[in-house]
Amino acid sequence: MNVIWALTMLLVQPPAAPVELDFEYYRTQVEPIFLEKRPGLTRCVVCHAGDERVAFLEGLEEGATTWTEEQSRRNFELVAALVTPGDPLASRLLVHPLEPAAGGDEFHTGGRQFSSQEDPAFATLAAWVRGETGGQ
Secondary structure (H helix, E strand, O other): OHHHHHHHHHHOOOOOOOOOOOHHHHHHHHHHHHHOOOOOOOOHHHHHEOOOOOOOEOOOOOOOOOOOHHHHHHHHHHHHOOOOOOOHHHOHHHHOOEOHHHOOOOOOOOOOOEOOOOOHHHHHHHHHHOOOOOOO
């Protein structure tokens, strides 16, 4: 009986602590990706802000180059709904714009923002989804 119990204890791992998404990391590292112009592609904010059908970002104020903190907080809530905390490849935010050969899906019609998982912007998004913070 003790051997079975010991083997069971080896196989059973405690549940991982839930991953919390960090707002400051989002605002300073993730949000700028949505504004970045990538060669041959449209900036994420162009299709995903305002009243667009696929919008998950606040529209920028006229003449603004970034969002206010209040807008960023609203963006954070909407963008967080597109991720599975702790699991980047289960997160629509990451797999839609990722090249299918690199693990992405077929459903993003706005071009492939990331050709591989090694793309620095993809890596930044993945780090946020895994729970990294500005202090890590």
